[in-house]
Amino acid sequence: MEVLAILIPVSISLGIVGLLAFFWTMKNRQYEDPQGDAERILRTDYDDEPAEDRKRR
């Protein structure tokens, strides 16, 4: 049963990582346009640069 001492903290901290990731997506407003995001991935013109660099060409 010593294994519990390791496994329980490990599983809970993994869960917390997931929770933090969820907080991050909420903060980043990733649920604003679900339909658009689903379509964007299918675009043929792959955006090969980050949006911030686009205007500096």
Place this chain on the structure above:
Amino acid sequence: MSLADYSGAAACPGCLTATEAVERASKAASEEARDVQLSLPTIHCAGCISTVERGLMARDGIVDVRVNLTRKRAVVHAEPSVTDEEIVAAISALGYEAMPLDGATLSAGESDRLARDLAMRLGVSGFAMMNVMLLSVAVWSGAADATRDLFHWISAAIALPTVVFSAQPFFKSAWSALRVARLNMDVPISLAILLASAMSLYETVNSGAHAYFDAALSLTFFLLAGRYLDQRMRSTARSAATELAAMEAPTALRLIGAEAETVPLAEVVVGDLLLVQPGARVPADGTIAVGASELDRSFLTGETDPVAVTVGSEVKAGEINLTGPLTIRTTAVGADTLLHSLAELVTMAEAAKSRYNSLADRAAQIYAPAVHLLALAAFLVWLWLTGGDVRHALNIAVAVLIITCPCALGLAVPAVSTVASGRLFKHGLLVKHPTALERLAEVDEVIFDKTGTLTVGAPVLANAEGIAAGDLAVAAALARGSAHPRSRAIAAAASRLGIAPADVSGLKEVPGYGIEGSYMGKPVRLGRPSWIGAETGEATVMRIGDAEPVAFHFIDDLRPGAIELISALKAQGLPVTLLSGDAPGIVEAFAERVGIDTWQAGVLPDEKADVLRAKAAEGKRVLMVGDGLNDTAALALAHVSIAPGSALEATRVAADFVLLAPNLMRIADALRVGRSARKRILENFGVAAVYNMIAIPIAFIGLATPLAAAIAMSTSSIIVSLNALRTR
């Protein structure tokens, strides 16, 4: 809509401040780059996103573009040198319709914030539920003694903070109900969550066998899911509704000396001189100082024909100026205008509708006291049976509370409403009021307005085929430059028949009378019979030189689906009535054409409201469909109401549904979906009742373990959600 009219007018050299209304909305310092919100109703695919974003980014002065496909909107971050009109023109050039939105109207961030808040709580409770459930599985499969206690303690450490954070919406709602000495569905929910947590903590401290942390958390999670669906559905409807409002950017053209500047309507004061261009809406009540024209008053009175006005005539906010530019001196602005005085009526009606007892409320009224009494009974019976073992009795009472907690009930209504509203939105119908669907299902009589509701509200040329092609070509040439609905109808008829406009020169529009010009050296006139020198009548006539006058007859065209809708309603056994402000002759002919047997003509706005009041007193549940300001009171008083998207904002606010699609048959769809939704809700209540009938006795005799509670709760919730998907 009307913004397009204003922006056309704002293209004059004197209107350099045309973008002020939007700048005010963006709240950013006016010197810096600003955000422009646009509605893009026609975008639908990945290609559209790329075209719009790339196409706009290629232009100078545009910093960033972000298209939101879900809301069919785009936010353009542009430098101040780029005007809204340029952006709209650029998007039109890319092949998409675009309408600028008034950011101030849109910035209703409250509901958005609420949805994010609920999603956050839902996420946290989901996380906690899964973790605690894992630990519980270990306990259910036989963990004992120190291991069980350890698992209970870990569960407590996860569950208690989560309950404090995630279940807040229920606690708040329950508290606000209790404060006014009422019971709502949130009272038993809160009590179950709190008691389950407290009881489990007590058991954990005393090394008890059963802890209900997982039950408390799954209750929170499932009920929050229902709450979240509900909120999402309302905010989608609200965002679409505010978008409609935001398209009517409140601006006016104010005259200072000879210069006209565009100012936000809020800055217009009584006594200002406002310029109203042909084709634009009158922004405020006033009297005409300069000019003569014709006004389209159909939204106010229900008359199809425009009214001639001249210096000294009174105009009301919302009327559409048709032929000549007008300068008006404002006599009332903002809240004092006729348009806004109707807002009070609407508020009154809203209050009446919030008193409507929804199915969920009625269920809660029976359910909440029953649950509490049952739990109390369980406690007392077991206290007596065990001879005063408070702990055991309390355990059973908590089990009863958890088992009976309205998990399925909490999902029963929102799941169905979400599915139904989603289906209706796809059909082009916006559900604005939370209980609108339920009320729609109860309708037993339908009343229609005529102009703008069953008809398009614009005339079409009735005798196009009977007019010589040569004459129609001349008429089309005359009509081309005019915003008058009849002119547009002539031009449309000519292009439909493939007749090119003739070569007419020296076009001049005489406001209130007609249009004149010269054709092959002969003067031509198109307009009122008296002006042309023909016999007077309803028709518009044209005379070329000294030739015999040609008469043009007009009818108001039916909206697509009108006749089908009326016959569909009759087939369902719903009595249909037509109430119109128009003249009896026109109304009678019209009623016959669409197949309505009962009609009333020349009805004043107050009388429409009286008719609705009388119907309500008879106990009839009337569906009112109307678009005019004269219908607003009636819409507000009806059991449930629908307004077409072409109606003015005040009217749309009063209605429960807004019909965005042009086809009226969608109303029949709405009735069907509404009835289906009601049926599914009742079925869901049935599922919940059956589940309780099985579960309560088990809990009552003390056989409900935490495992049984977890299984029962999940299955009933899933069954209810799946049943909701059958709504169509």
